[in-house]
Amino acid sequence: xxxxxxxxxxxxxxxxxxxxxxxxxxxxxxxxxxxxxxxxxxxxxxxxxxxxxxxxxxxxxxxxxxxxxxxxxxxxxxxxxxxxxxxxxxxxxxxxxxxxxxxxxxxxxxxxxxxxxxxxxxxxxxxxxxxxxxxxxxxxxxxxxxxxxxxxxxxxxxxxxxxxxxxxxxxxxxxxxxxxxxxxxxxxxxxxxxxxxxxxxxxxxxxxxxxxxxxxxxxxxxxxxxxxxxxxxxxxxxxxxxxxxxxxxxxxxxxxxxxxxxxxxxxxxxxxxxxxxxxxxxxxxxxxxxxxxxxxxxxxxxxxxxxxxxxxxxxxxxxxxxx
Amino acid sequence: xxxxxxxxxxxxxxxxxxxxxxxxxxxxxxxxxxxxxxxxxxxxxxxxxxxxxxxxxxxxxxxxxxxxxxxxxxxxxxxxxxxxxxxxxxxxxxxxxxxxxxxxxxxxxxxxxxxxxxxxxxxxxxxxxxxxxxxxxxxxxxxxxxxxxxxxxxxxxxxxxxxxxxxxxxxxxxxxxxxxxxxxxxxxxxxxxxxxxxxxxxxxxxxx
Numbered sequence: 001x002x003x004x005x006x007x008x009x010x011x012x013x014x015x016x017x018x019x020x021x022x023x024x025x026x027x028x029x030x031x032x033x034x035x036x037x038x039x040x041x042x043x044x045x046x047x048x049x050x051x052x053x054x055x056x057x058x059x060x061x062x063x064x065x066x067x068x069x070x071x072x073x074x075x076x077x078x079x080x081x082x083x084x085x086x087x088x089x090x091x092x093x094x095x096x097x098x099x100x101x102x103x104x105x106x107x108x109x110x111x112x113x114x115x116x117x118x119x120x121x122x123x124x125x126x127x128x129x130x131x132x133x134x135x136x137x138x139x140x141x142x143x144x145x146x147x148x149x150x151x152x153x154x155x156x157x158x159x160x161x162x163x164x165x166x167x168x169x170x171x172x173x174x175x176x177x178x179x180x181x182x183x184x185x186x187x188x189x190x191x192x193x194x195x196x197x198x199x200x201x202x203x204x205x206x207x208x209x210x211x212x213x214x215x216x217x218x219x220x221x222x223x224x225x226x227x228x229x230x231x232x233x234x235x236x237x238x239x240x241x242x243x244x245x246x247x248x249x250x251x252x253x254x255x256x257x258x259x260x261x262x263x264x265x266x267x268x269x270x271x272x273x274x275x276x277x278x279x280x281x282x283x284x285x286x287x288x289x290x291x292x293x294x295x296x297x298x299x300x301x302x303x304x305x306x307x308x309x310x311x312x313x314x315x316x317x318x319x320x321x322x323x
Numbered sequence: 324x325x326x327x328x329x330x331x332x333x334x335x336x337x338x339x340x341x342x343x344x345x346x347x348x349x350x351x352x353x354x355x356x357x358x359x360x361x362x363x364x365x366x367x368x369x370x371x372x373x374x375x376x377x378x379x380x381x382x383x384x385x386x387x388x389x390x391x392x393x394x395x396x397x398x399x400x401x402x403x404x405x406x407x408x409x410x411x412x413x414x415x416x417x418x419x420x421x422x423x424x425x426x427x428x429x430x431x432x433x434x435x436x437x438x439x440x441x442x443x444x445x446x447x448x449x450x451x452x453x454x455x456x457x458x459x460x461x462x463x464x465x466x467x468x469x470x471x472x473x474x475x476x477x478x479x480x481x482x483x484x485x486x487x488x489x490x491x492x493x494x495x496x497x498x499x500x501x502x503x504x505x506x507x508x509x510x511x512x513x514x515x516x517x518x519x520x521x522x523x524x525x526x527x528x529x530x531x
Contacts, residue, residue, distance in 0.1 A: 074362075082362030090496040093361065143494070145363060190495045261495055280441055280491065282434070287424070289362045293353070296426035 054104070054221030058214045060132035060152045066208075068136045068305075074147040074290045076216050082289060084141070085223055085242055086191055087176065087183040094185070095223035102182045104219075104226035104243070113173075113249035116164035123227060127213065129162065130154040134217065135210060140272045140304045142236035144297075146286045151231050152214030157205035165201065165249045172204040173197070173254035174230060175246035191257050197230065197241035198254035198268065200313075208233060208309045211244075234306040236270045267323035269314075272304035276320050330397045338401055342408045345375045346415070369419040373445075376413035377485045377503065383409055384482055384510045391517075403459055406478065410456045413485075417449050441491035448484040451477055479514075482507050 085095035088102075107123040132152050140146045160172065176195040180186040186193045203209065210231040213220060220226040225242025232239050238258050248254070258266035265279050274284045285297035303310050314322075325334060349371055352358040360367040383406040390398045425432050435442045455475055457463070464471050486507055490500035 078362040086495070092363075145366070188496075281439055282431070285431070287363065287365065293360075293364050293368070293423060296428075297424070 054215075054219050054224070054226050056219045058132055058152050058217055058219060060134050060214070060217065063133040063135050066135035066137060068138055068148050071148055071288060071290075073136055073150050078289055079147060079149055079215065080221050080223060083224065084143075084237065085185075085225065087185045087193075087195065087243070088223060089185045090188075090190065096221075098184050099222035102179070102222040102226070102243075104222060107227045107245075109228065109244060110246045111163050111248075112246065114166045114169035114251060115249045116166065118163065123213075126159060126162070127154065130158055132213070134214075137210070137231060137233035138304050138306075139231075139233060139237055139240075140286060140300065142238055142266070142270070142278065142283075144281060144283060144286050144300075145289055146300075146304075147289045150216055151210060151212040152217060153210045153212035153231065155207055156209040156211045156230065157207065159211055160204060160247075160249075163247075163249075168251045169249035170201055171250045171252065171254055172199050172201060173246075173248040173250050174199075174241045174244050175248070176241055177243045177245040190261075192260050195241060195257045196254065196260075197239055197256050198250075199232070199239075200253075201249075202313055203232070203310075206310055206313065208306055234272060234303040234310045236272060238266070239270050269319075269322050271310075271314065271319065271323075272300060273302060273319055273323070274300040275302075276323050324395060325397055327397070327400070330400050334397075335401060335404065339404060342379070342405070345371065345412070365419070365423045369416060369424060372412050372416035372419055373489070376409055376411075376416050377482070377489060379405055379409035379412055380478065380482045380485055381503065381506055381510070384478065384507065388510055388513050407456060407459060410452045413449055413452060417445075441488055444484050444491065445488035448481050448488060451481050451484075455481075479511055483511075 081096045082092045083095055084092060085099070088095040088098040108120050109123060109126060110120045111118050132154060134150055134152050136148060136150045138146060139149050165172075174197045177183075178186065178194040180193075199209065210233075212225070212229050212231045213227060215221070215224055220229065225240070225244075228244045229242040230240050230244065239256075253268060256266075256268055258270075259268055272283075277283050283300055286300045287297050288295060301307070348358075349360075349368060352360050353364065353368075383402060386398050386402040386405065390396055421427060421432060425435070436446050437443065455477060458467060458471065458474060467474065486500060486503045489503065490497060493500060
């Protein structure tokens with residue numbers, strides 16, 4: 001069941017956290033899990049009861065349509081110890097070492113803006129109508145390194161449609177949770193916090209856009225954006241906003257964190273494009289993580305190899321200007 | 324203060340070995356002894372070497388001020404070795420980039436050196452270090468006499484280029500390059516102040 005957005009003055013203007021105390025809430029999830037194990041809920045997504053930390057097993061189906069096999073997926077260890085998540089620190093090892101105190105459950109997401117159904121929703125309620133699937137995607141960082149990652153999640157567009165965006169919804173804006181006490185990096189002003197990202201609505205509705213809740217068949221570890229993150233494999237990794245607490249449908253293009261920080265270096269689109277260099281370094285080639293010391297860089301593919309799926313979104317656009 | 328013999332026999336060899344520690348640690352980690360190089364070993368090697376190159380140049384710049392501040396003239400006996408270590412690590416940093424990172428793809432290397440300002444700056448700094456390393460011998464010092472000192476003042480702009488090179492390649496967190504810059508500015512400002520002081524003092528006496 002989805003929670004209606006409380007209107008001002010409405011007696012129901014209560015935060016979900018005020019209604020359900022955590023123990024009861026967790027218990028509810030345990031029941032759901034038990035029901036699922038018994039095959040009662042049928043099609044619904046399985047969200048594990050013990051998702052209070054990463055690594056709880058998920059029930060999902062691999063989607064063969066999105067299954068990168070060459071190169072093979074990176075090791076779990078590499079994916080979870082080498083990544084950027086500035087909320088936990090700047091070094092690529094910082095997310096793994098500084099994210100222990102982060103609490104990804106209970107988790108709710110606020111849906112707002114140009115949509116018919118808005119309000120604050122529990123994550124499991126958002127996921128319930130959908131079946132989790134595994135997709136093995138390429139990931140290309142703007143820093144010119146890349147990985148192959150088996151995500152578990154649901155297509156973003158399917159989730160967004162639940163909230164019935166109106167004709168005015170031209171963009172979708174995302175926001176990361178703001179918790180400096182659990183995310184030490186947020187105490188340092190390297191970026192404007194909280195982290196924000198955005199997509200054009202047609203980009204968001206593209207089947208390739210994924211809302212991920214898992215990695216290697218298990219719930220996301222904190223350092224990779226638990227419990228809910230965006231994955232847009234045709235764009236540079238920084239578009240994949242992590243630990244999402246707000247999704248807003250907007251009429252105007254929303255601001256995005258790295259664009260605010262350095263507008264001449266990071267654009268709104270941030271599509272992987274070997275022909276459009278970063279002002280300071282080349283984007284023509286990339287270093288594959290896991291290749292070892294003597295592996296050469298490999299050529300970067302247009303839209304990170306997803307040209308077939310997404311090129312039509314950008315027809316007639318000057319991609320050098322709309323970087 | 325230690326005698327010249329003690330410096331030559333004990334302190335200098337000890338410092339020589341200590342300066343090799345960053346390289347030793349990298350090598351051990353490459354073989355997974357006492358640590359590892361992480362998911363992106365090439366980047367790790369390259370960053371570590373570059374960082375130590377810059378640090379050794381800064382340490383070299385600190386020798387003269389430290390000599391004065393702590394009345395330790397013997398420190399100067401270590402200066403050449405420290406400077407050469409700076410060159411050594413910068414050179415290894417460059418070779419890592421050239422061989423491991425770029426795979427000696429000369430076309431790409433040329434494009435990077437000429438068109439990526441932060442790489443251009445780093446490359447210029449490396450080129451400028453070469454004459455300093457070559458003229459670091461006693462024979463060269465004698466042969467160049469007064470010009471030697473002028474030539475070796477190149478290390479000031481070289482170190483600044485190194486900090487700039489570092490600053491320009493970080494994405495958003497400039498705290499560490501800013502710290503490096505502050506240190507270099509202090510070390511250079513002290514020299515400027517010291518060079519000005521006799522002149523200022525003279526002016527004062529003349530006025531009196």
